Amino acid sequence: MNGTASLVNSWNEWDPLREIVVGVADNACFEPREPGHRPQLRGKDGGAFPTGPKPPEMIDRANEQLAGLVSLLRSHGVTVRRPEAPRLAEPVRTPSFEVPHQYCVVCPRDVMITVGHEIVEAPMSRRARYFEYQAYRKLVYEYWNADPRAVWTVAPKPSMADSMYREGFWEWPLEKRHREMHASEFCVTQDEVVFDAADISRFGRDLLVQESMTTNRPGIRWLKRHLEPRGLRVHPVHFPLDFFPSHIDCTFVPLRPGLVLTNPDRPLRKGEKELFLRNDWELIDAPRPVSSDDEMPRFCQSSAWLSMNVLSVSPEKVVCEEAERPLQELLDRLGFEVLPLPFRDVFEYGGSLHCATWDVNREGSARDYFPRAEYRTLAEDPAAGL
Ligand code: ARG
Numbered sequence: 367m368n369g370t371a372s373l374v375n376s377w378n379e380w381d382p383l384r385e386i387v388v389g390v391a392d393n394a395c396f397e398p399r400e401p402g403h404r405p406q407l408r409g410k411d412g413g414a415f416p417t418g419p420k421p422p423e424m425i426d427r428a429n430e431q432l433a434g435l436v437s438l439l440r441s442h443g444v445t446v447r448r449p450e451a452p453r454l455a456e457p458v459r460t461p462s463f464e465v466p467h468q469y470c471v472v473c474p475r476d477v478m479i480t481v482g483h484e485i486v487e488a489p490m491s492r493r494a495r496y497f498e499y500q501a502y503r504k505l506v507y508e509y510w511n512a513d514p515r516a517v518w519t520v521a522p523k524p525s526m527a528d529s530m531y532r533e534g535f536w537e538w539p540l541e542k543r544h545r546e547m548h549a550s551e552f553c554v555t556q557d558e559v560v561f562d563a564a565d566i567s568r569f570g571r572d573l574l575v576q577e578s579m580t581t582n583r584p585g586i587r588w589l590k591r592h593l594e595p596r597g598l599r600v601h602p603v604h605f606p607l608d609f610f611p612s613h614i615d616c617t618f619v620p621l622r623p624g625l626v627l628t629n630p631d632r633p634l635r636k637g638e639k640e641l642f643l644r645n646d647w648e649l650i651d652a653p654r655p656v657s658s659d660d661e662m663p664r665f666c667q668s669s670a671w672l673s674m675n676v677l678s679v680s681p682e683k684v685v686c687e688e689a690e691r692p693l694q695e696l697l698d699r700l701g702f703e704v705l706p707l708p709f710r711d712v713f714e715y716g717g718s719l720h721c722a723t724w725d726v727n728r729e730g731s732a733r734d735y736f737p738r739a740e741y742r743t744l745a746e747d748p749a750a751g752l
Contacts, residue, residue, distance in 0.1 A: 373513035374726055376480040378568045380622050380678040381730035385445040387474050387505060388436050389722045391428035391715055392451035394420045394470035395494075396665065401531035402492045402553050402579070408664050416665075417466060419455045427711040428472065432722060435677075435685070438707055442679050445727075449474065449501040458497065462527040465493040471501040472715035474724035476613065478502055479563035481573070481593065482732055484517040485509065488563040491554055491580040493526045502724075509726060521588060524558035531555065548606050552579040561585030564613035564721065569620060570733040572599045576618075578611035583752045590744045597732070599741045602752055604635035615720045616671040619652075622681035623735055625700070627652050629671055645736045650700070653692035665714035675718035679705070685719050 373385070396416045397405045405415045436446045454468040469492075477498045479486050485506055487499045499520070510518050524530055535553040538546065546552075554560050565581035566589070567574045573593065575586045583602075590600045605617055608631075618634070619627040626642065628634075630651040642649060655673035662670055673693055677685040686694050688706040697704045709718055744750050 372483055372515045372727075374480060374483050374485060374509050374516035375731075376568070376725045376728040377482055377570050377730055377732050378728070379620050379720075380681045381728035382680040383439070383442075383444050383678070383725060383728050385447070385725070385727035386439060387447045387449060387478070387502070387724040387726060388432055388439070389470075389472035389474050389715070390448055390451050391420075391425045391432060391470060391472050391712070393454045394425055394428070394451075394472065394715060395454050395467045396420060397469045397492075397667065397716075398466050398494050400465060400493045401528060401533050402526075403494075404536050405665075405667055408660065408662055408666065419467075420470075424711075424714075428715055431707075431709050431711050432472070434707055435709070435719065435722065438685065438705060439679070442683070442705075444679065447505055447726075449505060452501055458493070460496070460526070462525040463493050463496075465496075467494070468497060469494040470715050471498060472712060473564070473717045473721040474502060475615065475721045476562045476564040476716065478506075478724040479566055479568075480724070480726055481568065481598070482596075483513075483515050484519060485726075486563065486592075487520045488561055489521045489523050489559055489585070491524075491560045491562055496523070496526060519592070521561070521592075522559050524560050529555070530558055530560070543609060547609060550577040550583075550604055552582075552611070554579065554582050556583050558582075559584045559588045561589065562613060564615055564717075567614050567618060567620060570735050571597065572601060572734075572736050572739065574601050574603045574614065574618065576603050576605065576611060576614040577752075578608075578613070580612045586752060587744065590750065594743045594745070599736075599739060601638075601641060601741075602750075603638050605629075605632040606635055608632045613717070613721070615717075616669065616674050619674050619676065619720070621676075621678060621684065621697075621700075621702070623733075624648060625650065627674055627676075629674060630654075631671070641736060641739060644738045647735075650696075653696055655693075656689050656691065663710060663713050668713060668717060672713055672718040675720045677719040677723055687718060
């Protein structure tokens with residue numbers, strides 16, 4: 367790091383990547399059933415979702431593909447750091463909840479986010495992930511000690527008590543689901559501050575936050591009150607056709623200034639496109655994933671749209687899952703250099719290439735990519751899109 371550059375510096379999802387954290391599959395467990403999550407086996411054979419630690423051969427396979435991502439990024443000059451997985455297989459008990467075991471530390475994206483010079487640890491929405499930040503603390507201390515400009519913020523932890531959830535959500539009949547979804551009501555109530563970091567997408571001075579099963583309105587309000595005084599603008603966004611929304615990076619994926627990859631099954635709520643159109647951004651639909659949802663790995667809880675979960679090495683260079691040929695061809699036509707990489711064995715750990723990473727340093731600064739934004743802060747308008 368030279369005299370003036372900051373070690374913690376990342377303002378968007380696409381600027382040239384200098385330093386990134388890639389998750390590890392060590393000690394991973396199957397995700398436990400809890401009020402905010404109902405894991406289900408895929409495929410026709412059915413059966414109960416397993417519990418406890420994942421078998422070592424499964425962990426090895428995921429670790430091999432994560433190691434592939436590490437070498438690829440290093441070969442492109444990126445500094446790559448890894449968390450250390452704590453023991454995850456023991457029961458966890460807090461004053462307000464208990465879980466039989468934790469999950470994994472494969473997806474730093476869900477927990478950690480860099481907003482400029484600030485590292486924010488998200489509150490999280492699921493019990494098995496409450497303590498996931500601990501895996502990254504050693505790295506956070508290193509960054510915080512090494513970079514005097516770095517700011518470190520821990521968002522308020524919710525109770526995750528039974529009363530924070532709507533257990534009935536999972537059994538809502540379709541009609542009720544339609545109605546509640548359009549009002550953005552999911553498995554988490556509006557009583558406490560809840561967000562996962564992966565519901566946020568960074569565009570320089572502007573950030574989008576998806577209202578979802580993992581981010582509620584108080585969560586977005588907290589982000590607004592925290593970031594608006596720093597000159598940032600936080601835009602709540604909604605994808606009403608996604609029945610189980612969680613994490614924005616398979617739905618709305620910026621690739622470079624002026625270009626977002628969009629999910630044809632999950633259009634933005636009416637009126638929310640305007641911000642992009644008014645500022646000459648192009649929204650381009652991703653091609654359909656090569657797998658159907660049924661063909662996704664048996665323990666994977668994400669949709670086949672993990673296809674869109676690409677990782678930008680720069681505004682010209684994108685890492686894309688090896689099998690997703692139609693997307694690779696589109697990216698190629700759009701002028702990107704595509705770096706294909708096998709990553710399917712990581713899917714059952716919560717995501718793909720973008721999820722499994724947390725960028726700490728990208729070149730560049732806080733640019734305004736939406737000069738024609740009509741923005742009202744929470745102070746000006748307490749409802750502000752919520
Ligand atoms: N809910 C998304 C989908 O199935 C998966 C999101 C994964 N992203 C992440 N950061 N873990 O489409």
